[in-house]
Amino acid sequence: MATLATWAFRDRGGFTLLHVTRLIGDETYHDAFVTTFRTATITTVVCIALGYPLAYLMATTGPRARALLATAVMVPFWTSVLARSLAWVILLGRRGVLNAWLLSLGAIDQPLPLLFNSLGVQIGMVHVLLPFMILPVWSVLARLDPALPLAARSLGASPARTFLHIVLPLSVPGLAAGVTLVFMLAVGFYITPALLGGPNDLTIASLIEMVVRDLLDWSFGAVLSLALLAAVGAIFALGAVFAGVDRIAAREGRA
Amino acid sequence: MSSGRLWLWAFGMIVVAFLIAPIFVIIIVSFNDTALFSFPPTAWSLRWYRALWDSRSWREAGALSLYLAVAVTIASLLLGIPAAYALSRSRWRATRLVEFMLVSPVVIPVIVLAIGLYFFLAPLRLIGTPAGLFLGHTLLAFPVVIVIAGGGFRRLPEATELAARSCGATFLRAFWHIALPAVRPSIISSAAFAFLTSFDEVVLVLFLGGPGTNTLPKRIWEAVKFELDPSLTAVSTLLIALTVIALGVAELGRRARHAAPAGEAL
Numbered sequence: 049m050a051t052l053a054t055w056a057f058r059d060r061g062g063f064t065l066l067h068v069t070r071l072i073g074d075e076t077y078h079d080a081f082v083t084t085f086r087t088a089t090i091t092t093v094v095c096i097a098l099g100y101p102l103a104y105l106m107a108t109t110g111p112r113a114r115a116l117l118a119t120a121v122m123v124p125f126w127t128s129v130l131a132r133s134l135a136w137v138i139l140l141g142r143r144g145v146l147n148a149w150l151l152s153l154g155a156i157d158q159p160l161p162l163l164f165n166s167l168g169v170q171i172g173m174v175h176v177l178l179p180f181m182i183l184p185v186w187s188v189l190a191r192l193d194p195a196l197p198l199a200a201r202s203l204g205a206s207p208a209r210t211f212l213h214i215v216l217p218l219s220v221p222g223l224a225a226g227v228t229l230v231f232m233l234a235v236g237f238y239i240t241p242a243l244l245g246g247p248n249d250l251t252i253a254s255l256i257e258m259v260v261r262d263l264l265d266w267s268f269g270a271v272l273s274l275a276l277l278a279a280v281g282a283i284f285a286l287g288a289v290f291a292g293v294d295r296i297a298a299r300e301g302r303a
Numbered sequence: 304m305s306s307g308r309l310w311l312w313a314f315g316m317i318v319v320a321f322l323i324a325p326i327f328v329i330i331i332v333s334f335n336d337t338a339l340f341s342f343p344p345t346a347w348s349l350r351w352y353r354a355l356w357d358s359r360s361w362r363e364a365g366a367l368s369l370y371l372a373v374a375v376t377i378a379s380l381l382l383g384i385p386a387a388y389a390l391s392r393s394r395w396r397a398t399r400l401v402e403f404m405l406v407s408p409v410v411i412p413v414i415v416l417a418i419g420l421y422f423f424l425a426p427l428r429l430i431g432t433p434a435g436l437f438l439g440h441t442l443l444a445f446p447v448v449i450v451i452a453g454g455g456f457r458r459l460p461e462a463t464e465l466a467a468r469s470c471g472a473t474f475l476r477a478f479w480h481i482a483l484p485a486v487r488p489s490i491i492s493s494a495a496f497a498f499l500t501s502f503d504e505v506v507l508v509l510f511l512g513g514p515g516t517n518t519l520p521k522r523i524w525e526a527v528k529f530e531l532d533p534s535l536t537a538v539s540t541l542l543i544a545l546t547v548i549a550l551g552v553a554e555l556g557r558r559a560r561h562a563a564p565a566g567e568a569l
Contacts, residue, residue, distance in 0.1 A: 098318045105315040120319045124326060126496075126546045128503045130523045131539035135325030137527065138332060138536075145328060178322065207307060236412020238506055243527055253414045260510065266421055273415040284410060 077255065077272075084251040087166070087241075088234035091173045092181075095230045096223070098174065099181035103222075104215075106182070107189035125179035133243040136172050137163065140244075168244040176240055177233055181226035188222030189215070221290065228287025232280050252276050326543055333536035351537040361522060361538065368502055368519035371433060375440040375501035376494050382441070383448025383497075384490065388482065390449070391456035416442070417510035424511060431513020439507040444497040451496060455489025456482070488556035495549040495556075502545070 106117045124132065139145045140162035147159040162168055192215065200210040238253035245254070252272060260269035336346035355361050390401065420439050421430065429435030459482060467477040483490075505520040512521055519538070526532045 101311055102315045102318045105311055117319065120323050122550055123547060124322045126499055126550055127326060128542045130505055130520055130527060131329060131542050132325050134527050134535055134539055135329045139325060139328055232410065236414060238414045256414055256418065269418050273418040276412055277415050280412060
């Protein structure tokens with residue numbers, strides 16, 4: 049029954065596509081797609097850089113430290129995205145915590161523009177999506193047979209070599225799942241760019257919102273949605289090849 | 304500890320600080336006495352919690368979100384548990400496809416779902432009504448139940464119910480008295496997460512809501528976007544507390560699962 053509902057309204061979106069003859073030739077739309085994919089790419093790369101080491105740490109440390117680290121990942125993961133966006137407004141604003149501290153330390157003369165621009169969006173998005181990278185990588189690394197890196201070391205490989213040739217290749221499925229999830233969610237992200245972004249950070253999602261709420265053009269909104277859906281579907285298909293559907297679907301998304 | 308390991312820990316701690324700093328800042332600022340979001344606070348007070356309690360709009364928003372989340376949790380369990388059970392016991396080849404379709408709302412951007420639901424709900428005159436929102440939230444929450452409760456059913460050997468069936472129990476009786484109690488921890492976890500999914504949901508309510516559907520997240524959204532009311536930090540702190548409680552419940556469920564695998568039911 050619910051499956052039918054899911055498919056029914058997707059079909060409805062599809063039917064409107066046939067009726068809408070409006071061209072997506074406008075610069076604004078191109079720019080929005082470019083901004084969205086650029087933001088998603090940077091977010092994904094930063095999430096790998098920050099998330100992989102932490103996931104590695106979680107997989108290789110003792111149970112107590114692991115429990116603490118897991119709590120530090122899970123609590124923000126399930127905390128309302130709105131509450132976290134508010135926190136970043138408080139932290140990064142012109143008269144926010146960070147600027148006030150840097151000013152009082154004399155490190156800067158003028159408040160840094162950290163909010164309502166692409167930097168603010170970037171920070172907020174990495175914060176929201178980082179757990180989606182950490183959790184799949186952690187679950188793969190945790191199941192890695194510890195004898196394998198030990199064997200490599202005993203055969204004379206340096207720690208760096210062991211990591212690059214043994215641990216990293218074996219963690220590729222988790223990494224692929226994380227990359228797919230983060231990228232997929234980042235492309236469709238709405239809340240963080242809307243709250244922390246500036247007027248120049250128009251993403252596909254905020255464009256859909258504008259078309260639907262200000263222009264009240266639900267049909268065109270549906271066309272944009274389908275474009276977004278196609279993009280997400282393509283990423284998912286690509287990710288499924290490398291990571292398997294299970295790993296991606298098991299981390300339920302809430303962006 | 305090698306020096307490489309030390310660096311790894313140092314880096315890991317920075318990442319952890321990045322993850323939890325916003326949560327600490329919110330909690331601390333919520334006890335601030337001044338109307339500015341200053342940190343660290345110069346004087347402490349509970350005035351923003353009092354302001355929250357005294358405000359009718361915040362109270363009503365909280366109550367609506369609570370009712371909605373409870374209704375969504377119940378509906379998700381009613382839909383999700385039988386589906387998860389059927390999927391875990393089915394030998395039909397297309398099972399994987401059905402399962403994928405059932406959990407697909409999770410991977411579709413919520414904004415796309417919102418637009419799709421608009422076309423679905425508009426002819427039914429459900430836009431701007433709690434009932435419409437209830438349908439939308441259930442669509443988001445019941446895949447959570449399928450994933451988590453499904454994991455529970457999959458870990459439960461089919462022989463458990465077959466034993467009951469061979470002793471003369473009907474199918475329903477075997478399900479109700481044997482299979483269901485055995486996966487109770489997974490069901491508790493999935494209920495906690497389904498509740499949070501509805502309680503925190505913002506995007507659907509922004510697009511499909513109306514004057515009659517001022518849920519807590521919608522009220523927060525408006526306050527963050529337009530007024531930056533200091534009560535926001537108080538309500539966010541309460542949300543964080545709720546998250547910690549829900550995670551605690553889910554974790555207890557997980558522990559119970561590991562401590563008493565299926566045996567408890569027999």
